[in-house]
Structures are given as C-alpha cells and as structure tokens.
Amino acid sequence: VPRVIGHATCSLTLYDNGGTLNGGRNVSETFDFTVEVVPVNDEPYFSFNSVACENSTQFACIVNDTYFEVRIPSTFSGECSGSLCQGCSYPILISNFAKDVTASRQHLYNERNQLLTFDLVPLSNVSLLYSDIQITNTDIFVCMNKDAVGSDDFEISLWDDGGSSNGGVNNFGPLPFKLSVYLVNSRPSFDRCNNGSVTFWQGSGQHIVPSFIYNLDNGIGKLNDKIEADQIVTFTVIPTFDDQGLIQVPLIYRNGTLGITVGGS
Secondary structure: OOOOOEEEEEEEOOEOOOOOHHHOOOEOOOEEEEEEEOOOOOOOEEEEOOOOOOOOOOOEEEEEOOEEEEEEEOOOOOEOOOHHHOOOOOEEEEEOOEEEEEOOOOOOHHHOOOOEEEEEEEOOOOOOEOOOOEEOOOEEEEEEOOOOOEEEEEEEEEEEOOOOHHHOOOEEEEEEEEEEEEOOOOOOEEEEHHHHOOOOOOOOEEEEEOOOEEEEEOOOOOOOHHHHOOOOOOOOOOOOOOOOOOEOOOEEOOOOOEEEEEOOO
16 A cells, blocks of 8 residues: 555464474474564645636636746736835735645645645746835735836745655645736826916907926826836817817927917907
8 A cells, every 4th residue: 555654563483394293393483573564755735826817817827737927017006905014105915825734745644734835936036126025824915016027036945844855745836937027108197277277358468387297197006107207298188168269279288388379459
C-alpha cells in the first residue's frame, strides 16, 4: 500500500531439508526483525483561481491554473476596502487568488495539520509598486506606484513545514504572477469661474478675463499624471446666441484666460 507509515514486526525461522530422523532437527531458533516505514513529506499543492478578479471594476485578470496576470489601466484610481488598504493611494486587493490548496498533493492524512505559507518573489527590480506585495493564504494586496507603466514579473511558491528529510518535498512551484499597467489617456477636466456666468455692459467691446478657467487638469491625480503633464489642451467654444452680433465667438486660451468681444448697442 503506497504512502503508509508505521512499523511491522516479523518472525524469521530457518528450515533445512535434512529431516528429523534419529532425533535430527531441521528448524532453527526463531528471531524477530522490525520494519519501520518513516514519513517522507509529500509536496504541497495549489492552483490559481480563475474567478479571483470577476468582481473587479477597475482592472482585469488573465488566469489559468498555472498563470496569473493582473492588467491595470493607467487611469486606475484604487480598488480596495478594509484596514489592509489604509495608507495606500492606489490599492488592489485580490481575494481568493488560489484554489485546491493542500499540504499534500496526495492528500496524506498525516500531513493534514501542516502549516502552509505562500511566498512571492520578484524576478527583477520592480517599478510599479509603492511598497512590497503582501500575500496570505487567501489574498494578495498590491499598493501601486504613481507615474509608471509597463510590467513586473514575480513567482509564487507554496511551502509547508514538513521539511525535506529523506527526500521529502516541502514546496510547490514557483508559478508566474505578473502585474501590467497599460497606458490609457485620462479625461481632462476643468472648473469655470462663477459657475460659468459672466456679465458685461452692452456695447462694451473687448474683454480679457484671466483665470476664467481654473483647476485645469490633463489627467492629474491618476497613476499616469506625469506622463500626461505635457499634453497640450485646446478649448472648443460653441456659442448659442439670443441675437446674432451679440458677441463674437469667445476665445479661451490654454492658460484659462477668456477673451470675448461684446457687440455694439
């Protein structure tokens, strides 16, 4: 029977074929010997859970049993709740990332109480992380860095505390884990002075209103604010007139200044 541990005691007797005629003896003294089968640690096991990211709204995952990639747009603004996420501006929490987690791939009864630990190791210098990834037996917590696009590669292994004596195996993996941030242009935004309401005297001619537009944002406040900081913005003004000639089409300059000419009386 495979993978059974314990001991067995055997009795050993030697016989010859000379018979017992004339008081002969054909049987030796009986001796015992013991066979001890000691445990050899079976490897732990896990696979990735393909539905780990199904409730995510700001990122997506590519997952099969042996590969896990998190794909994050550069417009990501954070998706995580709970105490683990506090202090991180751009957090990601992936719950139940693993399935079929077991201390013994062969489901050995004597290994059922072993302590299991996941280990995540970067394969090179990482650029996407604000702090180290935290991994537990159920969750992966990632705090993303600002102003970075690209990808970082990691490996995840599962360890048990059964040791490796007598040829035992105390780890499974590593399996690849990847973070990818891809560039998505953030929507620009702005605010209008006085909620966009300006008043001029009839026939007063040309006016320049500095800072009519303020809080001009090329995409600041997202992961890629530095990437978009040098973008050129252009305002488009489409007027609707009560009366033709009331005003000339206004100009709004890139610095937020309003230029407008009011028509004659």
